[in-house]
Amino acid sequence: MKNFHSQFDFESELLFDALTPDEQKLVFNAMEPLSIKKGSLLFYEEGIPTGIFQIKKGKAKKFKRGFSGTEQIFYIYTPGDVLGYHALFGEERYQDSCEALEDLEVNFIAKDVFFKLLQDIPALQQTFIKNIGHEFGVLANIIAVLAQKNLNARLAINLLILENRFQKQDKKSGIDLTREDLANIIGTSSESLGRSLKQFKDEGIIEIEKRVIYLKNREQLLQLLKN
Amino acid sequence: MKNFHSQFDFESELLFDALTPDEQKLVFNAMEPLSIKKGSLLFYEEGIPTGIFQIKKGKAKKFKRGFSGTEQIFYIYTPGDVLGYHALFGEERYQDSCEALEDLEVNFIAKDVFFKLLQDIPALQQTFIKNIGHEFGVLANIIAVLAQKNLNARLAINLLILENRFQKQDKKSGIDLTREDLANIIGTSSESLGRSLKQFKDEGIIEIEKRVIYLKNREQLLQLLKN
DNA sequence: ATAAATATATAACATATGTTAAGTTTTTTA
């Protein structure tokens, strides 16, 4: 198996890593700090692109609504992640919405400033487009999981993915999401999600405090992937 | 509802439409005709990109394998479609595989020739990247359907999508796919798919001859989307 | 053209998931 997490992570926090120190300075100087309240949108489907964001603090969900209006979450962003650039290349509208799950601190680069950066740093555009290609593969993997795995396996996979992603910010932190949001990632109702969580809890695979989920037995979760 | 089909179609057959006649001539001159046998691969996951393809005749499936090795099909290409360009921008490996479902006739543009075209036709790169953005939205919509819809609704949606896509080539043609492939699009077993097909048949929504599916009542299929 | 292999159709049964409902805990608001 190829690295498990790279199959499901956008890895946008690496976008600026390949730059020289001077180039990085150019990028960081272009950033303007912004505070965004829990529940408000960084951008929304069909909206006109304004620029790109890098999350400094907090979490955000990227989602799209199906015909029935139900929210389908397909990514949770955490600190370090860069987002909002798809729509800038190609001059189109946003394809999805992004909402702050808690109060956020972000660095914002306005559209025009970003285009200037692309001119000044030759390698940058290719890095971004390469990452869009990688993200495309991530979505294809998410499709495979949703189409092929039963509820417990989908939950297991997503618990592993989310713990890993959340730990980057905060060592040994648990998974703190509303049951509604977690259900909207996994593709089920919050009640069915609750049943699976209880099973996992009874088997000692996870522990729950308040609503925060802590993984206790990652081996057993990995076993579940085989279903 | 935004145009139903644009939510699920890559629309790559429109990529060269915006070009001037002269530019189009440049593109068409760069193409080299190729025959590909049923069952062989145009490209495969982790392979090194060689160029792009436009399908002249036949159908191809784009898929990815999950951990369990099960094939997840996330797109069926038909004549006019252009494919294989994601990996060329950004210099990466293919993220997925593409297999001929029948004997294909394609036009091929080799990597170097394609890059030359991008230099000679300024608008072309943006058009391609814009389309990758659109395709990203299509995958997100597919995720929403797989996560939120029950089997009959998923089948209904995909029958409407596939009929529309296949009709472009051949007026009033039916949907001719193996049950296995159709099940691997919809995210179920071929037996469960068979049960749903029988239900639809009994209700007069579809007719089946040999294995080819003909839609008889599109209204009723649209009703099913609400589930 | 025939036999063998593969794909399809269908049914019966087992299991997983959706749904409704009620009680409990946690968070938000006044």
Add this chain to the structure above:
DNA sequence: TAAAAAACTTAACATATGTTATATATTTAT
């Protein structure tokens, strides 16, 4: 801080989907 609202947990029941099995049709190879 108390009251109200929202989120969570759990259970029982209904339904949808997975699975196994068998018969039939279609395609492929000889």
